[in-house]
Amino acid sequence: MENRRVILSIAVSSLFVFSFVDSFSLDFYAASCPSAEFIIRDIVTSSSSNDPSIPGKLLRLVFHDCFVEGCDASLMLIGNNTEQTDPGNRSVGGYSVIESAKRALELLCPETVSCADIIALAARDAVGIAGGPMVQIPTGRRDGMVSLASNVRPNIVDTSFTMDEMVKLFTSKGLSVLDLVILSGAHTMGVAHCNAFRDRFQQDAEGRLTLVDKTLDSSYAAELMKQCSTSTMASTITVNNDPETPMVFDNQYYRNLLAHKGLFQSDSALLNENSTRTMVEDFANDQELFFENWGQAFLKLTSVGVKTEDEGEIRRSCASTNNA
Template identity: 75%
Template sequence: METRKSVFLSIAVSYFCIFYVSSVKASLSFDFYEASCPQVELIIRNAVSSSSSDDPSIPGKLLRMVFHDCFVEGCDASLMLQGNNTEQSDPGNRSVGGFSVIESAKRVLEVFCPGTVSCADIIALAARDAVEIAGGPRIRIPLGRRDGMVSIASNVRPNIVDTSFTMDEMVKLFATKGLSLLDLVILSGAHTIGTAHCNTFRGRFQQDAQGNLKLIDQTLDTNYANQLMKRCPVNAQPFVTVNIDPETSMLFDNQYYRNVLAHRVLFQSDSVLLSDNKTRQIVEDFANDRKLFFDNWAVAFVKLTSVGVKTDEEGEIRRTCAATNV
């Protein structure tokens, strides 16, 4: 009960921080496009919904995209820029998908509201809608982000979570983004949907003298490990993927936290949530209460999509998301 109270207290503090940030960033507001492009949210939602109907993996891709964008250069669509040595060219981003959904929404918006809606806002709204379409909560996020003009591959690795990270490494990285330990546990819940390539968790296994994989990470459930080795043998093709949530892979719910407790999670960075008493208790709370997770998610997602935002005269409103205007 005491831990539950501390979680709710953290929520209250988080809400205070969010509205404080919004008041400082005068151009970031919930009604930013009310006069200039009132149909913006409908257009983006239609693009996400249509794409998700054709490809059920889209929600997971869009949710991953917002993390990889916001953690590098802030939430400014720097990930969308194409070219040599841009963020997209870093190996950590080569498997990020969903770009066509953002570009599709942008093309429609340029017809109805030319030069008005940033690619950064489209990414944030598309990820928000992806969560709801996959069964998660619908939340409001403030808008008014502008697009960045810098995208450098060497900025990626120091600013994104590696799947082999320890708890301390994750805490330090999240802290640089203004995100707390509670935010870390909440946002890890994004792994309730999506897929991952075999190489992202290969470090939990080792190849023996006969060329077969064997489990070396004893924090992983043995039966689950055997399933993974069958799906991802040594000679698995690079395009082979595994559902991150083995139970409800297409549904945004709190199953991820149950998987953590059952030691049935793909990444070491997920397993380490049990290595700290504070994070373990929060994991248990979320595993037992979907509404508690959803309420917390609403707060943490707003914080995530407010990381390093550019507003006012910073950046630009791109005409196309793949290139700057100059």
């Protein structure tokens, strides 16, 4: 296992060597707003205490933001035909936490801390609060000016994606197959609507569900069919991504996969190839290994399409551009 630990860590590091510059660095707010990260962490902590589902929501939020237009808070913009209006984003939550942090920071350090940085830092803190590793990430992201619903569907993973489809999308973002397996571990938290995995079941004329995807554990499938009854399969009912430890960031996701209890087809697809199955097995057997590799993969994720210096702006409100 020690050799495997070294191999995985080297694989991640060799794929991403980040050159920190003044406009995107670990101490970017040291002079302009030194308490920025503390304020964000405090708000994420208090919000999570009031609502244990917040960490999972913030983690999903950063994925959906960074994969479309890069990590630039384009998902936060409100309006006709913005990213929020796409069906794939209508169930994304955590916006209020980001806005709360933004309001606090605007009082202390006006027009200084970007919404994009708040999203990335809040997701980072959410993982730590839920029991996962605390990761250092650079700041200095600027907020984007473009948010279009038409950009969402081609840039986010659909729960029915095959391995090839996921690899193609991740590669387009500068992320490797190893990153794909590591970042899929985010499904150890959060919830999903029943219609996100409805293609694993078949509904007859009388509305009764039967399992058609035989890769899914039968007892787990029976529980899902019970929770997603005929009247709720396409409604607002949600189930936990991880049926075992849904509010904890741990390696249970990989254990679930090996037990054929991955909620989505895109989860189960990780077992279809020997290389990715081996990674799943390693992370399932060694939580420390998963945590070590999570840090590098999360750093890469939150660096996708980053805007710095004269790109974008520092929004006064995350919901609108400054000239709106």
